[in-house]
Amino acid sequence: MRVDVVTIFPDYLAPLGLSLIGRAREAGLLDLRVHDLRDWTHDRHRTVDDTPYGGGAGMVMRPEPWGEALDALTPAPGGGAGPRLVVPTPAGRRFDQAMAHELAAEPWLLFACGRYEGIDARVVEEAAGSGRVSRVDEVSLGDYVLNGGEVAVLAVVEAVARLLPGVVGNAESLVEESHAASRHGLLEHPVYTKPAAWRGREVPPVLLSGDHGAVARWRRDEALRRTAARRPDLVARLDPAALDRRDLAV
Numbered sequence: 001m002r003v004d005v006v007t008i009f010p011d012y013l014a015p016l017g018l019s020l021i022g023r024a025r026e027a028g029l030l031d032l033r034v035h036d037l038r039d040w041t042h043d044r045h046r047t048v049d050d051t052p053y054g055g056g057a058g059m060v061m062r063p064e065p066w067g068e069a070l071d072a073l074t075p076a077p078g079g080g081a082g083p084r085l086v087v088p089t090p091a092g093r094r095f096d097q098a099m100a101h102e103l104a105a106e107p108w109l110l111f112a113c114g115r116y117e118g119i120d121a122r123v124v125e126e127a128a129g130s131g132r133v134s135r136v137d138e139v140s141l142g143d144y145v146l147n148g149g150e151v152a153v154l155a156v157v158e159a160v161a162r163l164l165p166g167v168v169g170n171a172e173s174l175v176e177e178s179h180a181a182s183r184h185g186l187l188e189h190p191v192y193t194k195p196a197a198w199r200g201r202e203v204p205p206v207l208l209s210g211d212h213g214a215v216a217r218w219r220r221d222e223a224l225r226r227t228a229a230r231r232p233d234l235v236a237r238l239d240p241a242a243l244d245r246r247d248l249a250v
């Protein structure tokens with residue numbers, strides 16, 4: 001997978017050179033390229049923003065640098081499949097594990113990191129109709145505001161890259177975690193490791209019992225309990241299979 005990121009703070013994406021994602025890049029599983037939007041400015045001050053039409057506080061990112069950047073980084077219409085353009089914004093569609101899987105199936109993603117009050121709306125309109133990108137998604141991590149899209153890109157790239165074959169050592173661990181489809185929308189159960197007793201707190205005895213059926217039932221019950229307590233919204237959408245304990249006869 002190729003991933004391009006356009007930002008006025010390239011150093012913000014440095015963490016993508018570390019650990020799991022860094023190894024994926026070294027292994028050639030992820031071709032990550034970070035670009036400075038100011039490379040597509042032409043004035044002495046390398047200006048990327050201006051005051052908003054209609055008034056109001058803050059500044060808006062100018063369309064010209066973005067237009068030139070996207071033209072430079074995407075194939076001309078008819079020149080082959082372009083990237084899926086992803087624009088992190090509080091006004092976007094909610095990012096979730098299902099979207100992570102959707103994006104992980106793409107051969108090429110291009111992230112546009114907005115700053116200030118956002119990017120001139122014509123940039124996304126122009127890209128969507130340009131024939132240079134496969135589609136455009138404005139994506140939100142949740143109902144809160146950041147100063148820029150870079151932090152969101154770090155989160156989305158990690159959530160997506162870890163799903164690529166070969167990136168996570170034990171693919172099995174991808175199956176068991178919260179929000180994975182296999183968990184029917186339940187949150188993950190509590191996890192424990194040695195020592196069996198720590199500061200007077202014992203690991204739940206069922207986990208030491210060796211009874212795999214009882215462990216599976218305990219984990220399912222704990223996942224349900226947690227989900228009901230922390231995410232009642234997910235309970236409303238629960239897949240009935242999540243409640244079916246017949247499949248726990250391991």
Ligand SMILES: COC(=O)c1ccnc(N)c1
Nearest residue numbers: 088089140141142146148
């Ligand atoms: C500038 O971008 C944001 O503030 C942002 C991006 C994605 N998700 C959010 N919740 C905020």
